[in-house]
Amino acid sequence: MPKIFKTNAEIATCGGKLLKLTHDSKETGTQMDVNIYLPKQYYDKSKKECHESKIPTLYYLSGLTCTPNNASEKAFWQLQADKYGFTVVFPDTSPRGGDEVPDDKNDWSFGKGAGFYLNATEPKYAANYRMYDYVHKELPSLLQQEFGSDGKLDFIKNKSITGHSMGGYGAISGFLKNYGAYKSCSAFAPICNPSVVGWGIKCFSNYLGSDNKAAWKQYDPCDLVKVVKSTNASDKVLIHVGTKDPFLNEHLRPELLLNASKGTTWEGKFDINLVDNFDHSYYFISTFVPEHAEFHAKHLGLL
């Protein structure tokens, strides 16, 4: 079988390895970068290869401007992945490539590095900007085919999702739109109501069409909570946001998600923690990664 992924680097870190990979994506029509961290349990030769012992996966969606490397280097998920025994997948934030992939070189909050985890419908972007299907369907399937073939890793059935900022929005919208597919969801400083804030309006307008508000509703967490039914009493979405986050009031707006969930099946299920003094950076993210890791480990059946 021909290899799907090219391994550009295999880096020993903590007790496992970070693999920096490249592969062709049918969804984006481009080559994509992705990093995966395989925890120490994967390399434990004494581990039995049975269904029960398959190592689950946490998908981490990064924010605007990020590549798979930002979180790999600065979020410190690897220590937590070893502690509980899960794989971490760090996808890229958009298609890349040359001038054939449309971009706005003057705006870091749109285009390359800002795929917004949706499937674009506007003709200019529709061929490449398909990060929703890429992250939730194509990538897990390709990873399972190549890295799951030895029966030790589960990229599809036992998985959870988290993310930061644009990636926090991507995690919550993906969790709700694929209700039941992810065991748990958390977010760091997510863009909670993209339809009404600058970053979201720009991306939704360009990718989905400025008048196509019906399409916007299909991705906005504040609309999704009204149509997706929470049927599991243990559903809880863990969120942390820093009070000194410079984007809090302009782009993140967690209070709007709390309000939108009121009177829905999600009421009381968004555990939004406003934490004093923290900003938007990876200093903030890495501080709360251990709490999010424990949360996901419980839902993935690791605790």
Ligand SMILES: N[C@@H](CCC(=O)N[C@@H](CSC=O)C(=O)NCC(=O)O)C(=O)O
């Ligand atoms: N380049 C910008 C700053 C952009 C920024 O803050 N990006 C955040 C995500 S914002 C929401 O999605 C980020 O994660 N940056 C990468 C990092 O390693 O910190 C500017 O110049 O202001």
